[in-house]
Amino acid sequence: MNKIRYYGGCDVGSTTGKAVILGPDGIAGSSLIPSEVDPEITARLALEKACAAVAGLGDIGNLAYLIGTGYGRNEVPFANENISEISCHAMGVFWCDPSIKTVVDIGGQDMKAIAVADDGTVREFAMNDKCAAGTGRFFEAMSRIFRMDLDAFSNLSLNAKKTIPVTAQCSVFAETEVISLLAKRNPPADIAAGIQNAVAKRCFTLIKRVGLKPRLTVTGGCAKNQGLLVELKRMFQIDIAPLTIDPQLIGALGAAILASRKG
């Protein structure tokens, strides 16, 4: 009997590590863990956890081919290759739903807009990595100001009666602004709506740079932020295409798919 070949993708992000194992029937295992200080350890832990979920696979060394991606991709010594997360997100999304042509990936510390070509490769991309405004870290900082956990903050704007404008050009200024708005006793939900609106505007600018072609989806950790999704939908006047798997795993999935074409 031929041995089953499994392919691995490991996305070492700034705040989380993700791994996806692809088998003959699709996704065989996956994992999502908080990042360690050392990206190599993050990668190892994430992969070990994902491999453990696949019966009969054993350890990382048994993967037929492994591709590392994400911010810490250069620090995954046991990977066969590393590919940028831009190509991996495009491929991951394409695999889930080839009708999606535009992706906005909002991770822990950067934001990217990707135009996907008809074969799942990247047609064009734009990045904002200079400033944390509008990224996962920004939302974490905001939720701390509101004394809430991230999930509660993500849903807060859904109850807003109106949107109080907030500048999100810079996360430091945004924090000052939000603190003074709260001090003036504005309803927290309305301020939260302003924050979501400001981040959506940043996405808008980025997407405009690559050209918006439907359908549009959001990947990365912030894809779970309901308030942001509602705001994006309102701004773009189109639905945000849902993904069949956890949007935070898309980068790792894309890496695993690219690995399966190599092995």
Next chain:
Amino acid sequence: MSTIKPGLSDYLLFNKYRAINLMNIGRMAAKHGPLDMHRDLKRYPWIWDLLEVNALLKRLVEGRSGNYRKAVAMVTGGVVEGVIELLEGIFYRSDRLILHEDLLPPEIFRAMGLQPWVPELLGILMPMLVPDTMQKYLDAAESEGIPPDICSLPRATIGMALKNVFPEALAIVSSNMPCDGGMSSYTIIARQMKKPAYWVDIPFDFKNERALDYFAGELKDMIAWLEKHTPGRMDWERLKEICEKRNTMAELELDIWDMIRHRPAPMAAEAIWMSHLWFFNINPGYDTSIKLFTDLKDLTQKNLEANVSAVPHEKYRALLWNPPTLHYIDLMVWAERTYGVSLILDSMSFNRQPFIDTATPDSILKSLGNIIMQGPMSRHTRGPAEANYFPDIFHMVKHFDLDMVWVAGHIGCKNTQAMSGVLREKCRDAGIPLLVIDYDLMDSRITPKEGIQEQVGNFMENIMKAKRLF
């Protein structure tokens, strides 16, 4: 086409040019004498940075071989000689020294018997030699209240004026080129140096006789002003001679440009852009400049005939828009080796008005005016963009058979920044891959070398689907 790996002859060539540079520098120092040299090194501390030229030579010839390597070494050596001549101008001809903004025609100043010094020159040269060296001048300008968003070239130039490291000059001539930041910087420079200053005005919409007459009139007034404020006197015969020699340089350059249309290109990168940047802007009409372009043409021709490509494994041909990445000047050396990218031509070299009509003084001034108005930087920062900016980009891509456009997106170049949105859409429509590198011309604190590599890498691997060659 075959390619050549660096071999013993390449190693010897590098050492030969290194020795020539050292010899030229040594000769200059010996001529000046130890005491005067010591005094001037204190007066002009940036001379220390200029001594790093062989480190630059090493970075630029790295991994390059044969005639291409030789051409790059030759251009670098020629720049060294040019700089030495300028320094000797400061040392021995200070009674005829004037400062002039970098886009004004040196042909005129030379013909007047004046010794020109371009304040911006150091801001262009020094980051190539010592990448972080301009930071102290940038900070000096900022602490005097110059906003950090002004282009770092005029900002660093202001910083140098404030730190009093420019030579004493009789007079200053400036203009409204190429941008508001550059134009405004001379308000501070003239005020700081307390010298009489004259400004030349270049119209916005320049493609007509009216603009040409106006600008030629401006040049005439500038000459009259200089004759009043300096011992310089216009020698029209001398000007004619300089311009005719410049025409010879332009003919040679056009021949080279014709040859690099060939795929893969027999010559590339610094051999093309640095030769234009220095010799047409600083030493036009010099016999040594004609010699250099003759030799460059010869090397290019040899490569073409022997079927040798400048960049081994030329896979992608690039256009560089905007000035090159000064603080990471060996970007192309890296891109050549990493992805097989050949830099064919750039916006600082390409022009459509190369020749001067030397029939009469008026025709010379008009032609010089035309060369400036229609020349790099000036042409692309004025006149409707629809007429000048985009057509040049698309013409170059087609004419030189280029695969992609790289914009060195210097953060301080507002003229370029403000066109990127439209350029993106136009390139998308035309199917031309576009890379805009976010960085600052000379301040590596904005985007370090690694950040530039990452942006290029992301573009090459994701959009061009390039594989790393090693």
Next chain:
Amino acid sequence: MDTDKWFSKLLDEPLNELVQKSMDEGQIPIGYSCSYVPEVMLSVDGLFPVRMHATGIAGTEIADNYLSSVICSYTRSLLEFALDERYDFLRGWVFAASCDHLRRLYDNLEYLKRPGFSRILDVPHKTGDAAINWYTDELKLFAKALTDHFGVDLGADALAKAIREHNAFNAVLRKIGEYRSGDKPVMTGTEYHRLVIAAGTSPKKPLLPILKKIRNDLPKRDPLPPYRARLLLAGGHLDDPGYISIIESQGGLIVADRLCTGSYPGLLPIPETGDPIAALAKHYLTKTSCPRMMEAFRERAEDIVKLARECRADGVVIQILKFCDTWGVEAAAFVSCIREAGIPVLRLERDYRLGGEGQLRTRIQAFIESMGK
């Protein structure tokens, strides 16, 4: 009628009540964005000028995508409003190639949204005879383009009439301005700026009787309550009286200004004799105080010092739009010149959209305190 409120409302929208009324009467609104554009030439029969503003702009996301975020926020705001169809009522617009930012705004608009009539005036960077001749020719070409497109009369008589009306209108504005500068001002800088901006952004004919009434009523007003300091406000484009009101809320009364959107020196009369176009070219080139003019730094600096002394200003506040290259550099030099003249000076950078009010208040308050007031 609450005059303050009525004037404030005029500034709320580019398409304000008076603009709408004039359009209903068949008049044609033409937008312009820079003081070098001779609004007199847009004030001939059938046309009226509207200085473009983007009051109430919330953000410039789409404009940033085109102009980038390192361009001055006034031009970005204009582009955003244009793309947001807020200037669709204009039948044409006229820009001046006065700075990189306006030139690139024009380039982007030509690509993104072009009205029936669009033009950019080639303004020289000098004010000598050659430059005046050049601008005279430029304005002649402009007059012809307006006539060709709109069929309006820009002949010598029509222009002479427009100049007379312009002078008469500005004489009223100038006179009103004196009531904020005297020993016992009866009018705040905020109120005055509101009138000046309304005058630029609205048709002048319906505004004139209202301004005349204000001028006639001013001598009857009581002096303003005590203020802590008299200030001169200098700088580039400012069309938001709210900014001045924050300064004045801290006790710093703006008694004079050197703003390109303010009272000086563009309100001075244009010669009513001779060739009207040549007179216009000379007036607009020489009477618009902008750092984009080369060679005239010293005159501009001396002019500010002189004005500050004339109106007995305790200090000078220079406000500039962030990313403005010409003002950015010039302000640095101004600060040292004004200080050398012994006058306290404060330099402020701002965004077109009013923000950071708290910080502005603090800075003004500290500036006034530092003057020992």
